[in-house]
Amino acid sequence: MTLEPTRLPVSHPAGQYDVLVGADLLPNLAELAHLRGPIALITDSHVGPLHAHRLGEVACTVTIPAGEQNKTLATVQTIYDQLLAAGIDRQATVVALGGGVVGDVAGFVAATYLRGVDFVQCPTSLLAMVDASVGGKTGVDLPQGKNLVGAFKQPTAVLADITTLHTLPPEEFAAGMAEVVKHGLINNPELFGRLESGEWRFSNQSPIANLQSLVAAAIAVKRDVVQEDPFEQGRRATLNLGHTFGHAIEQVSGYRIRHGEGVALGLVAAAHLSARLEYGDPALQGRIEAVLRAQGLPTRIPAAYKPAPIYAAMFTDKKKAAGRLRFILLRDVGDVFIVGDVAEKDVLATLTAVQSQENSSLQ
Ligand SMILES: NC(=O)c1ccc[n+]([C@@H]2O[C@H](COP(=O)([O-])OP(=O)(O)OC[C@H]3O[C@@H](n4cnc5c(N)ncnc54)[C@H](O)[C@@H]3O)[C@@H](O)[C@H]2O)c1
Ligand SMILES: [Zn+2]
Missing domain, CATH: 3.40.50.1970 (Rossmann fold)
Known part of the structure; x- marks a missing residue:
């Protein structure tokens, strides 16, 4: 059929x-x-x-x-x-x-x-x-x-x-899944729920039908956001969820950490920062980590990449607005917002908390 x-x-x-x-x-x-x-x-x-x-x-x-x-x-x-x-x-x-x-x-x-x-x-x-x-x-x-x-x-x-x-090589598939998770978090709790329950993989639909509906749901999130903001003047910035942290981690690693892995780490960090600033549910970080791990994505920044250089790298990202860092934070799955005034100490504390305690290059 x-x-x-x-x-x-x-x-x-x-x-x-x-x-x-x-x-x-x-x-x-x-x-x-x-x-x-x-x-x-x-x-x-x-x-x-x-x-x-x-x-x-x-x-x-x-x-x-x-x-x-x-x-x-x-x-x-x-x-x-x-x-x-x-x-x-x-x-x-x-x-x-x-x-x-x-x-x-x-x-x-x-x-x-x-x-x-x-x-x-x-x-x-x-x-x-x-x-x-x-x-x-x-x-x-x-x-x-x-x-x-x-x-x-x-x-x-x-x-x-x-x-x-x-x-597609499995590590490239996993990298794409980081953006699928991101899209679920931005605007589709049902998509995130499917990833969380593993339902997209194990439901009684055929694997190809599962993949088709997963890809279509993830595309629809981006479609809805860009339709509202075609020239990136406002809401489109929410698509950068996890990317302020992620780009900086990629850069500090000399691009040994691929983009999707950086985004995965950035999603964990964004959830941590959201809870630290008392915007979001503290349980969300663990839920996001479980979903990312199930895709074979990392959830801890390798110990070799220290908070201070990662923080410094954030300021070279062209997406920062007029010299100020912007973070996309989460109140809940499907509820993200932009903040422009996060204190350095909170960003550094987040990077420390999400750092791996092991000396392995990637966990
Ligand atoms: N224009 C935008 O809005 C936008 C948004 C996000 C990312 N990007 C850009 O996309 C690029 C990253 O995309 P990517 O991750 O697809 O990288 P990529 O194009 O380098 O593809 C990753 C690797 O997979 C290989 N590949 C792709 N499809 C394959 C398949 N079906 N079978 C076997 N191998 C396959 C490629 O040859 C490559 O080696 C970056 O340059 C980034 O800036 C653009
Ligand atoms: Zn991305």
Whole structure:
């Protein structure tokens, strides 16, 4: 029995598009995304060999080397060169097939090549499905920092083919789950409850149906927030739950701690700080830790990364407002809010409390 895809309409300032979540969507890309012109496929060296053959005919395929270190203007330049050499014109649609790196780079290319061509996202990592492919942000890193150059470019369709997740390495799946947990905490107690009870894995639906509904629920949280705040002026900041701590921990670790792991640690720290400042239920931290552990995610900052350097690293995050740190805190599951005036001693005490007592590199 084939399962119907879940359709999530997304409105943005210039129109609307659908996110489709389902199994085996890639073979029907042209039909599902209503494409008429030629397809310029952009993928990476891991995903292309595994999944590009499942798409129908494409006019050209550009394969970039996998990895965040290739999310650069130099990669964008090589893509422009290959699109021009293949005669790709404004009738074409740029299709991104890959994780968040491919989506961000291909989206930036689609926003700028010939002053803009149509763009379709086919995210293949859990993180790209539930986070990067919705919201219209695209861009590349500079030597000075991540995501410093970019554009808002809305896709005309997003196809989240969950069949592709079968080839995703387990640690990448876990990293995406950190953002799913985050989305449950921001605005979907039912989603968080499913993770807490393990119901999404063990219910009597098929595993693929479980995954489809989990991914769709997580996408819907992001969709609802970005629809309300398309240019990140207010509520969209709540999507950074766990990220003020998480980015700083990633940075201090020299990026040995991957983004999803940093977010997991940041969620624990945000719950701890919320309880310390008497906004939130003290039991919430333990509940979040149990959910993260069940996904194979860390819940204690490795002892090697001390509170003071992590605190200092928070001030280099470009998302801080006018030199002040902002934290997203939790009153309860599904009830988050922004605070801009947390005392240094409370942040340091939180980092100390969430620190591992062991000397292992990651627990
Ligand atoms: N634009 C946004 O709003 C937004 C939001 C969140 C994150 N991001 C960006 O997304 C990036 C992170 O995304 P990511 O975690 O997907 O990283 P990624 O694109 O580097 O993918 C992670 C790894 O998994 C591989 N991979 C992806 N799908 C696969 C599959 N189905 N099978 C086998 N291997 C697969 C990739 O080749 C890569 O090695 C960062 O650059 C981040 O800045 C953007
Ligand atoms: Zn994130």
